[in-house]
Structures are given as structure tokens and as C-alpha cells.
Amino acid sequence: MARILITSGPTRQYLDPVRYLTNASSGRMGAALAAAAIHAGHEVVIVSGPVSVAYPAAATVIPVITTDEMLVAAVNAFEDCDGAIGAAAPCDYMPHLVLSQKMAKTGEPLKLELIETADVVATLGQTKRRDQWVVGFALETEDRRFRATVKLETKHCDLMVSNGPQAIDSNQNDVELLDAKGNVIAEIHGEKEYVAKELIRHIGEHVTCRT
């Protein structure tokens, strides 16, 4: 059986001590994947942004706030894992400047320069050992299949789960699973618990048995 790292939930990038950029990721897909993986006999480590979802008690949970914190925690945890599933939705932009005090409103527009954060799944994909595997998630609102295929390649993933914005903060999901060559090997829709169980089964068939 494998030891699996699951990233889950959103991250936050603060502009000042109060305001931040984020997304509505609930951590439900990550929690469902953890439960399904544990049920299948795997060990699970979860690196999670701030969520109110409950993770399985049998999982080790490492809480983080920002994308950089998720990156560091995930890279560290991945060393002792056989594979990683990137179910988190890390905030992918951060302010170039972060203020140490709450900005006072001035009545004027505020020009903000955002820079890209590190890509957690791409870092895991690019640095994985030959005996490790990485499954990514791609959430797109248009050109879903194309963009998921591009992400699969640039992030060096073994499998890519492609879904849409309907997945965010929902109990349901509707996904396509792409193999490393970009072929659709499964279409799964239903409650996140069902989708997670099917994904863990497919991942098991494709990657955990390679070694």
C-alpha cells in the first residue's frame, strides 16, 4: 500500500493584515480523497489551507495559510511519500508588496501589482523521484481539455483530473481523468465521495502498482 500526500483547500495571499486574495475551495474533494485512500488501505498526509471541512482522523494533517507555506510543507512531506494528489486550489497570485498595517481607504483607486506564486503541483512533478507519482487537478472555465493537457505536461503529472468551476464549494463533481499522454481514461460524476473513490481506484491501477 502507498503513502499518499494530498494537498487540499484554498490558500490565502494577504494584501495587509486584514484583506486577502483567495478562492472558495472547501477542502471537500481533498477530504473525500483522503477517506477513499485510507479506506483502500493507504496512509495519508494532508497539507491543507484554511477550511472548515473535517478530515479523516486517520490522516496526518499539516495546516498552512499561504501558497509558499503549502509548497514548503508539501515538498517536505513528499520526501516520505510514494505519490501526491494536488486537490488544493492554491492562490496563484500574491501582491508584490504586502503592507504591515491595514490600508486606510483614500477614495482613490488602488493599483495593485500581483505576481505569480510558486506552483505546488508543478514543483512536486518536476522534482519527483522515478519511483514517485503526481496527480494534478486542473480547474478551468473554458478550453478545459486543452488546458488540462498543457498543465499535465508542464507540471510533469502522471495523471490529471480536469474539472470545472461547478466543483468549487459543492458536494458534487464532474471530472475527466487524463493519463500522462493526455488520453481520457475515465469520466466520473456524482457526489465527491463517489468521485474520490473512483479516482483512488484509477490512480491505484495506473500508478501505485508501477513499483
Next chain:
Amino acid sequence: MARILITSGPTRQYLDPVRYLTNASSGRMGAALAAAAIHAGHEVVIVSGPVSVAYPAAATVIPVITTDEMLVAAVNAFEDCDGAIGAAAPCDYMPHLVLSQKMAKTGEPLKLELIETADVVATLGQTKRRDQWVVGFALETEDRRFRATVKLETKHCDLMVSNGPQAIDSNQNDVELLDAKGNVIAEIHGEKEYVAKELIRHIGEHVTCRT
């Protein structure tokens, strides 16, 4: 007894269908105020942004997402209320342009122009009838007393609750209550339930009995 409008929780301002600007307001202070007000015999209407806190069953809850939605819902609800307590932390900046599709990352910095959203409590304060009252909350990281006094005046509030960023997403709060002239009439700290009970008592003494 009075009919009280309470705004509660954060609001979100979306950049695209996935990413948004917000803050960590949990709605706990609003929920505690609602419970204390109901316990004191008042009727409560809550206009709340997205939160996972549970509001008292006896309160009418109007859910909103954005600051504009909170403004419209609060102005409408306020018509039938004796007073309002602005415990929400509405997102006070929004992108000048909102994209209808998820932005793809380009590797380049992203220049974002943010404009101020409408000020919910200021709008209530500026448009209140002579028989209505408005209590604001000021959350500041520096010059707390001064900035709270400025907000008290510009927002035409009858009372202002001044607190710090420690209040956000916490069970505790540590507040100063300022009257319309900027005098500190109470300092309250403890569990949000206790702070809420004390605030409702002070509000009752100062405003609900004016009519």
C-alpha cells in the same frame, strides 16, 4: 423592544469566476450579537456574507456574497428596523474589471486596479431617519481610537465599536465602545458572547430607549 438589523460576516469581490478578495471575518460577532439581542427581547434581521457560523433560529437571515448585495439587502431591511449594527467586514475594494472566464497565468505580473466598494454602514448612517440609530464597528491595526472617531463622524453613527485584527476569526474580542461624541463609554473584553451581551445592554441604554 426594537427590531434590529445586524450585518455580519465578510463579503467577496471576485476578480474572475474563481479568485476573489475577502477577509477572515467568521460571522461569530454577528451571531453573538443576534443571540444577545434576541435574548433581550428584540427582533433580529441578519444580512450575512458567506460564513459557516450558525445564526440563531429566531433571526431572519438574508445571505449575500458581494458588498453591493449587502448594501442593497441592508438598505431594504433597514426600512423596517429601529436600528442597525454593522458587525460585518464587507470587502471594501473591488476590481475595476471583473473577468467572465478564469484568467490563465502568463508568468507576467498582473496589474490590478481596485476601486472602493460602497460603504454599507456609512450609507445606513447617512440615510437613517431621526427615529433610527446605527452602531458601527471599526477594525484598525494602528491609531485605533483616532480612526474609530473619524469613522464615527463620517459614517454618522450613534455608537462605534472599536476593535483590532485579533477579533477576526477568533472566539474572543477586546473592544472600546465610543458614543456619538467620541467618548469611550465602555471597555469590554472576553468571549464574543459576553462582549455581545454587554454591547446589546449598552446599545439598549443609549439608543433603543430614545424614542
